Amino acid sequence: MEKITLITKPSAGYELVDSGMEEKLERFGGVLLVRPDPQALWPKKLGTRDWGLATSHYIRKGNGGEWVGKSDFPKSWEVEFGGLKFFIKPTSFKHTGLFPEQLSNWQWLALSVVERGRDISVLNIFGYTGGATLAAAQAGASVTHVDASKTAVVWARENAKLSGLEDKPVRWITEDAITFLRREIKRGTKYDAIIMDPPAFGHGPGGELWKFEEHFLELLQLCAELLSEKPLFVLINGYAAGYSPLAFAYNLEPFVKKFGGSIEYGDLAIAESNSDRILPCGIFARWRAN
Numbered sequence: 001m002e003k004i005t006l007i008t009k010p011s012a013g014y015e016l017v018d019s020g021m022e023e024k025l026e027r028f029g030g031v032l033l034v035r036p037d038p039q040a041l042w043p044k045k046l047g048t049r050d051w052g053l054a055t056s057h058y059i060r061k062g063n064g065g066e067w068v069g070k071s072d073f074p075k076s077w078e079v080e081f082g083g084l085k086f087f088i089k090p091t092s093f094k095h096t097g098l099f100p101e102q103l104s105n106w107q108w109l110a111l112s113v114v115e116r117g118r119d120i121s122v123l124n125i126f127g128y129t130g131g132a133t134l135a136a137a138q139a140g141a142s143v144t145h146v147d148a149s150k151t152a153v154v155w156a157r158e159n160a161k162l163s164g165l166e167d168k169p170v171r172w173i174t175e176d177a178i179t180f181l182r183r184e185i186k187r188g189t190k191y192d193a194i195i196m197d198p199p200a201f202g203h204g205p206g207g208e209l210w211k212f213e214e215h216f217l218e219l220l221q222l223c224a225e226l227l228s229e230k231p232l233f234v235l236i237n238g239y240a241a242g243y244s245p246l247a248f249a250y251n252l253e254p255f256v257k258k259f260g261g262s263i264e265y266g267d268l269a270i271a272e273s274n275s276d277r278i279l280p281c282g283i284f285a286r287w288r289a290n
Contacts, residue, residue, distance in 0.1 A: 006104035013081030020044030029079035101268040101281035106135035113139040130156030142169035176204025181222040200240035248285030261289040
């Protein structure tokens, strides 16, 4: 197993301008936003004037929060990032619909699909707004995109259309992840590659409860049963606080024993454009066959 850090650098579509004091100043396209980030436990590099240029600032309130700022703050806008296009829609839970730290993973999975040189079926569980789905589809894979949120699935489909990928072979499924996987096993469905981004906590459309610490191992077991005879890769992303990427990597070892290949694991991070700092944003582990 190899430990690495995947770092997203500034681009026209996204830039981490500064961070500190548990906040981050980001540019999505042409719009500057300030969002809370507990990882930014250091002083800010830029001054109040630079931070004051932000169009909107997310303020926590109770279990959610609200965006406070200029009157011309758009409800949504388009950005191009990583060769794809996304609708940015700031939500009451501080998310924007784009996770720039995932860029290296999108490039890795796209290259994996292209290098295999044959039809590849990919399952993306907890697919949210579809970044990994779009990257896989653009590379030539057929994709099954699963998320418990109807709003998220609609958003992902909008991103696919915006990126010119609406005619690609993508199945859009709104369903609880565990329920869906069990049904796919009964149907005898197989996938060559699986991507998952399990949250710490959530609910399915039928009220099903998801708790990472209770359901993660079951999720992995079900995924193992869905892999084809010659699978390509398994990618796990995580944002649940307190877990090490090693916890993900150890769960990928059975795939190495059965199919060969190698495991990479580590941190997801974003480089600031005005310093040499990187902001930790999540963890990952990925297995790929030889």
